[in-house]
Amino acid sequence: MPDTGAEARAKLVRRVILDTSIAAVVVIGMGVARGVYSNELMLFNFVMFLALAQGLNIIYGFTGYLPFGYVGFYGAGAYGFSLVVMHLHASALVGMAAAAVAALVLAVILLPLLRLSGAYFAIASMAAAQAVYEVVANPDLENITKGPYGVSLSDVFAPAFSYYIALAILAFTLLLVVWLRNSRFGMSLQAIRDDSVSAAMAGVSVVRGRTIAWLLSALVAGLVGGVFAWHISVFYPDTAFDLNISIFATVFLLFGGATTLCGPLLGVFILYGIYNVIGIAVPQYFEFTYGALIVLLVLFLPNGLVSLLTNRGIRVP
Amino acid sequence: MSPEPLLNVEGLVKRFGGFRALDGVSFHLNPGEVLGLVGPNGSGKTTCINVICGLYAADGGSVTYNGRSIVGEKSHRLVKSGINRTFQSPRPFLSLTVRENVEVAAHYGDPKPGFDIDALLALLELDSYAQRPAAELNSAQQKTLDLARAMATEPRLLLVDELAAGLNPAELSRMADRLRALADGGMALLVVEHLMGFIDKVTDRVVVMAAGKEFFGGTLADATRDPEVIRVFLGGGHHG
Numbered sequence: 001m002p003d004t005g006a007e008a009r010a011k012l013v014r015r016v017i018l019d020t021s022i023a024a025v026v027v028i029g030m031g032v033a034r035g036v037y038s039n040e041l042m043l044f045n046f047v048m049f050l051a052l053a054q055g056l057n058i059i060y061g062f063t064g065y066l067p068f069g070y071v072g073f074y075g076a077g078a079y080g081f082s083l084v085v086m087h088l089h090a091s092a093l094v095g096m097a098a099a100a101v102a103a104l105v106l107a108v109i110l111l112p113l114l115r116l117s118g119a120y121f122a123i124a125s126m127a128a129a130q131a132v133y134e135v136v137a138n139p140d141l142e143n144i145t146k147g148p149y150g151v152s153l154s155d156v157f158a159p160a161f162s163y164y165i166a167l168a169i170l171a172f173t174l175l176l177v178v179w180l181r182n183s184r185f186g187m188s189l190q191a192i193r194d195d196s197v198s199a200a201m202a203g204v205s206v207v208r209g210r211t212i213a214w215l216l217s218a219l220v221a222g223l224v225g226g227v228f229a230w231h232i233s234v235f236y237p238d239t240a241f242d243l244n245i246s247i248f249a250t251v252f253l254l255f256g257g258a259t260t261l262c263g264p265l266l267g268v269f270i271l272y273g274i275y276n277v278i279g280i281a282v283p284q285y286f287e288f289t290y291g292a293l294i295v296l297l298v299l300f301l302p303n304g305l306v307s308l309l310t311n312r313g314i315r316v317p
Numbered sequence: 318m319s320p321e322p323l324l325n326v327e328g329l330v331k332r333f334g335g336f337r338a339l340d341g342v343s344f345h346l347n348p349g350e351v352l353g354l355v356g357p358n359g360s361g362k363t364t365c366i367n368v369i370c371g372l373y374a375a376d377g378g379s380v381t382y383n384g385r386s387i388v389g390e391k392s393h394r395l396v397k398s399g400i401n402r403t404f405q406s407p408r409p410f411l412s413l414t415v416r417e418n419v420e421v422a423a424h425y426g427d428p429k430p431g432f433d434i435d436a437l438l439a440l441l442e443l444d445s446y447a448q449r450p451a452a453e454l455n456s457a458q459q460k461t462l463d464l465a466r467a468m469a470t471e472p473r474l475l476l477v478d479e480l481a482a483g484l485n486p487a488e489l490s491r492m493a494d495r496l497r498a499l500a501d502g503g504m505a506l507l508v509v510e511h512l513m514g515f516i517d518k519v520t521d522r523v524v525v526m527a528a529g530k531e532f533f534g535g536t537l538a539d540a541t542r543d544p545e546v547i548r549v550f551l552g553g554g555h556h557g
Contacts, residue, residue, distance in 0.1 A: 008448075034539060059435035099513075172540060184420070184421070184424045184425075186419055187413065187417055187420065187421055187427060188424075190410065190412055190413060191410045191418075191421045193411065193412075194409075194410040194411050194412055194413065195408045195409075195410060197392075197408065197422070198408040198410060198463075198466070199403070199410070200371075200372075200391070200392035200393045200396070200423035200426055200466070201370065201392060201393075201396060201401060201422075201466070202396070202421045202426060202466055202469075202470070202472055203393050203396040203397055203422060203424075203425035203427060204421065205391075205393050206393070206424045233428055259412075280546070299491055
């Protein structure tokens with residue numbers, strides 16, 4: 001029997017409850033972990049990458065745009081936070097607002113990149129992130145950005161508070177993805193990703209949809225960058241604009257499976273877990289193991305781990 | 318005095334570099350009327366649809382819909398004002414279910430409140446596939462889904478681009494009946510098609526195009542007796 005509208009709505013409610021529950025378990029679990037595991041920096045990095053992989057999921061999973069320069073928003077957020085705290089002696093929470101604004105402003109400036117697609121878009125976004133890095137790291141701007149000499153924010157250093165703010169950002173990001181997966185707006189983004197011409201003929205404003213997804217994705221990275229600056233307190237521009245951050249977030253997302261809630265979570269927990277275990281215990285094997293995993297993934301599971309289930313018709317949250 | 322046409326195309330020009338795909342095409346379409354747009358491959362039929370629905374910008378001429386110029390208007394806005402289309406090669410949202418394909422259009426295409434997606438799916442015999450991904454449908458079903466998605470926006474003008482190609486005789490007959498029923502309900506249809514039997518069953522009159530120009534307007538029966546139409550379709554020199 002086909003589903004009627006009422007049955008479809010009941011299914012949707014069940015899906016939202018399941019997705020939200022998964023998000024809650026992850027956030028609460030990472031909160032509890034801080035009380036039982038002493039390596040807070042590692043936990044913070046997990047939270048950071050969980051949020052970044054989901055932030056990237058918003059733009060790549062739902063619209064098909066893969067920004068290699070995603071770290072640009074993260075760096076903009078880190079420096080948005082730092083500049084307000086350093087020069088205006090603002091509180092850390094005001095700094096977080098500045099981080100969000102900085103990432104959004106950069107996203108608006110880079111909106112024309114959405115006219116590109118595929119590899120051209122990926123490379124252009126990377127070049128844009130590099131350009132922002134060059135500006136920030138310019139020694140002539142030392143009075144403003146501290147140039148290449150790094151930022152110190154010891155006045156606002158509060159590792160516990162900033163950890164919980166990072167958790168709040170993760171919760172916000174996961175709920176964004178839950179909303180996109182279960183809302184008509186998210187459905188319209190997937191329609192745009194599948195076929196932008198057909199989407200327009202379904203009445204969807206393609207430009208508006210892509211713009212909103214781009215801004216939301218940038219906002220997440222900016223907030224994560226801001227809380228990174230707050231939590232770490234001392235950092236350099238090449239840390240905040242490290243291309244490895246983009247690469248890690250991308251690999252985690254693709255490894256788990258884009259457009260899902262669980263895929264990026266699995267990607268971070270498994271790959272970043274391996275990164276920490278192998279990288280610390282036997283670092284000489286780390287790159288080999290990591291590289292082999294990625295090659296195997298590309299060859300056998302190009303749509304990520306979740307495709308083991310989705311290929312069998314099983315819906316993965 | 319005849320009523321004002323729903324769609325009026327006057328001297329429409331579309332160039333791709335130095336090639337004039339449309340070279341001054343003119344025709345009109347009334348509410349409830351089915352106009353066939355026929356002609357050899359490359360005569361500009363699909364380009365004409367692409368310009369009317371806002372995918373291509375016109376380089377000259379005018380397109381008036383419901384008394385106002387729609388040249389340069391975005392596709393999604395035209396959809397909301399009552400224009401929609403199907404595609405020569407079906408273009409469903411492959412990762413969405415059949416029902417979700419229609420749901421997107423029913424939400425963003427501004428149909429009347431209370432629009433019944435399930436009734437539409439049942440009408441087009443897609444209800445048993447409602448929860449299946451569109452990627453699992455065969456080509457004929459995907460074409461029907463294209464039609465369902467367009468109908469979910471409740472268009473007043475539907476541009477139908479080779480919907481019949483690839484359908485078997487039974488599917489052809491059902492599709493023709495569906496299009497006629499839409500016209501009987503007041504919808505205007507512009508049908509691009511190569512299958513003359515289908516055109517004969519569905520259309521009220523035809524416009525014959527060649528090399529980006531229309532050169533015949535009238536009934537299909539008259540068109541098949543017109544020496545110029547025969548020459549263009551069967552060879553013996555290029556029109557124009």
